[in-house]
Amino acid sequence: MTQKISKNFWIVLLIFIILSVVYTSYKTLIKKDFIIIEQEE
Amino acid sequence: MNLNLCLDAVPNLLNFFDTSVAPPLLFYAYIPIFILSILFGWFILKNDRYSVISKYFLGITFSFAIWIFLVLFQWTGAYLETVQLAWQLLVLPEVSIFLFSVLFTFAFVLKKDVPIWCRYILIIIFLFLSIILPTQLNIGSFDITNCEGVVGAIWPFIYVFELINIIFILLIAIERLISKTGRIEKIKALSVSTGMFIFLSIFWLSNYFGELTKTYEINLIGPIGMILFLSIITYVIVHFKAFNIKLLGAQALIVSLCFSVLGILFINRIEDVHIVALLTLLLVIILGYSLVRGVKREVKQKEELAKLNTNLENVIKQRESLVHLVTHKVKGSFTRTKYIFAGILDGTFGEINDEVKRRATQGFESDDEGIKTVDLVLNASNLQNGTVKYEMKAMDFKEIVLKVLADKKVQAEARGLQMESTVHDDKNDVYSVMGDAFWLREAVNNLIDNAIKYTKAGKIFVDLHDGNGKIVFSVKDTGIGITEEDKKKLFTEGGRGKDSVKTNVDSTGYGLYSVKLIVEAHKGKVSVESEVGKGSTFYIELEAFNEKK
Numbered sequence: 001m002t003q004k005i006s007k008n009f010w011i012v013l014l015i016f017i018i019l020s021v022v023y024t025s026y027k028t029l030i031k032k033d034f035i036i037i038e039q040e041e
Numbered sequence: 042m043n044l045n046l047c048l049d050a051v052p053n054l055l056n057f058f059d060t061s062v063a064p065p066l067l068f069y070a071y072i073p074i075f076i077l078s079i080l081f082g083w084f085i086l087k088n089d090r091y092s093v094i095s096k097y098f099l100g101i102t103f104s105f106a107i108w109i110f111l112v113l114f115q116w117t118g119a120y121l122e123t124v125q126l127a128w129q130l131l132v133l134p135e136v137s138i139f140l141f142s143v144l145f146t147f148a149f150v151l152k153k154d155v156p157i158w159c160r161y162i163l164i165i166i167f168l169f170l171s172i173i174l175p176t177q178l179n180i181g182s183f184d185i186t187n188c189e190g191v192v193g194a195i196w197p198f199i200y201v202f203e204l205i206n207i208i209f210i211l212l213i214a215i216e217r218l219i220s221k222t223g224r225i226e227k228i229k230a231l232s233v234s235t236g237m238f239i240f241l242s243i244f245w246l247s248n249y250f251g252e253l254t255k256t257y258e259i260n261l262i263g264p265i266g267m268i269l270f271l272s273i274i275t276y277v278i279v280h281f282k283a284f285n286i287k288l289l290g291a292q293a294l295i296v297s298l299c300f301s302v303l304g305i306l307f308i309n310r311i312e313d314v315h316i317v318a319l320l321t322l323l324l325v326i327i328l329g330y331s332l333v334r335g336v337k338r339e340v341k342q343k344e345e346l347a348k349l350n351t352n353l354e355n356v357i358k359q360r361e362s363l364v365h366l367v368t369h370k371v372k373g374s375f376t377r378t379k380y381i382f383a384g385i386l387d388g389t390f391g392e393i394n395d396e397v398k399r400r401a402t403q404g405f406e407s408d409d410e411g412i413k414t415v416d417l418v419l420n421a422s423n424l425q426n427g428t429v430k431y432e433m434k435a436m437d438f439k440e441i442v443l444k445v446l447a448d449k450k451v452q453a454e455a456r457g458l459q460m461e462s463t464v465h466d467d468k469n470d471v472y473s474v475m476g477d478a479f480w481l482r483e484a485v486n487n488l489i490d491n492a493i494k495y496t497k498a499g500k501i502f503v504d505l506h507d508g509n510g511k512i513v514f515s516v517k518d519t520g521i522g523i524t525e526e527d528k529k530k531l532f533t534e535g536g537r538g539k540d541s542v543k544t545n546v547d548s549t550g551y552g553l554y555s556v557k558l559i560v561e562a563h564k565g566k567v568s569v570e571s572e573v574g575k576g577s578t579f580y581i582e583l584e585a586f587n588e589k590k
Contacts, residue, residue, distance in 0.1 A: 013164055020171035021130060027175050028126045029044075035182035036121075037191065 128190030
């Protein structure tokens with residue numbers, strides 16, 4: 001078994017994280033797909 | 042993009058942030074530490090780029106900077122969508138801080154990179170976090186009244202996971218403490234793991250209790266742990282030379298002080314100045330103490346170095362006087378036996394037969410060679426320590442070359458070598474130089490001698506010409522040649538070529554060194570062109586002396 005994880009693998013992981021962040025931003029900022037609780041004082 | 046304002050929020054900064062709701066110490070607690078973290082990480086990576094420890098350290102500081110950025114957004118963001126996004130993204134840098142801290146402590150304390158399975162776990166954790174990021178497991182809902190997120194079901198597990206990381210760091214420190222390592226290694230390991238432990242504990246406690254009690258002002262204490270951690274890292278770097286950085290103490294102190302003082306500008310209430318002053322004082326004490334000790338050690342090292350230097354100078358002087366004593370004694374002995382052989386040869390001690398004559402001639406020549414070698418070493422030594430006083434006067438360099446050539450031609454032919462010379466003598470050629478005739482003759486003599494000694498068979502070409510105000514003297518041989526590696530040490534003290542003794546057993550390594558010292562004293566240049574197996578050409582370049590000038 002190789003002792004190193006290839007550089008490309010880390011890049012793929014980084015892209016995956018970035019995609020996840022971009023998707024979350026899109027969902028929250030554009031689609032506004034989150035649950036809002038309105039609390040009465 | 043149509044964003045909704047938080048309840049009662051009035052954007053007052055860049056039309057995007059509402060700073061009126063922020064606690065008084067918010068900017069002071071976060072902004073200087075945000076900048077300091079980025080600077081520290083960048084500085085260490087820049088200075089110690091190839092070590093895995095630096096990369097993990099950058100991981101901590103970079104994640105921490107993103108975390109602070111998102112928390113600032115949570116506090117001051119005026120639009121509920123942006124605040125919600127900050128809440129959602131926070132899980133990534135928060136978990137990263139803990140993971141990189143464990144990796145850093147492991148690599149720093151145990152002096153090896155983490156095993157491959159740790160990296161697979163790291164990948165799985167990040168994949169998992171990326172998947173849950175947009176889901177309600179991460180941030181369940183949004184409290185529109187207070188404009189803050191309500192954490193989802195995963196967060197209790199994240200707090201437990203972070204706690205496991207802290208325990209892991211403790212275990213690494215304990216492992217090093219009980220292992221058989223040197224005292225300094227143990228102090229180093231203990232300093233870093235303690236700093237890391239304190240930082241993560243304060244960070245975790247402030248986050249956990251802030252979340253538990255919904256009193257987010259507690260979170261402001263969290264980043265102070267980072268200052269402690271950075272201070273300890275600086276201490277370790279200055280004292281134990283961890284990372285390849287030399288001048289961190291002073292830089293860290295100045296940068297930290299600048300930002301601490303800058304932070305005061307952001308304080309809204311005068312009462313908070315006390316807290317800020319106290320923090321700044323703490324920083325100055327830790328970094329200043331570390332810096333002063335570093336400087337003290339440096340001064341001590343310099344003093345020791347000066348002492349060693351004086352000792353070395355004394356040793357050199359003693360060696361020089363010893364060389365002089367030995368060479369004079371040796372030269373005296375050679376000279377005496379040379380005259381005895383000369384007496385035998387000229388019949389002072391009566392008639393001798395052919396065998397005795399042959400032996401006496403050998404003895405005479407051997408003594409003569411010995412005297413020349415001793416002279417060479419003595420001259421080089423005198424030239425080197427500056428005891429030679431040059432008598433500079435205008436003289437004809439061509440005459441010197443012609444005289445030496447006449448002497449050396451016999452010597453070369455006796456060794457079966459052909460010697461050719463070209464002395465250009467046009468009307469306009471000037472061979473007048475300002476120099477010491479004795480020493481210039483010595484230099485020319487040494488160069489030709491050198492060519493004779495290192496050429497087994499073939500020719501030696503001597504050339505003298507006037508090259509536009511420069512007198513160029515060159516000696517070309519068909520000898521063994523010089524390798525590129527040998528060229529570098531050719532004109533240095535005792536600098537012989539690797540294979541030189543194979544051709545010339547009497548090689549002292551002082552001949553060319555003397556030539557260089559003499560020529561440079563005459564503001565000239567020596568150089569060599571050579572090809573292994575084909576031969577070498579040595580050049581002496583001297584400034585022509587023009588009386589009209």
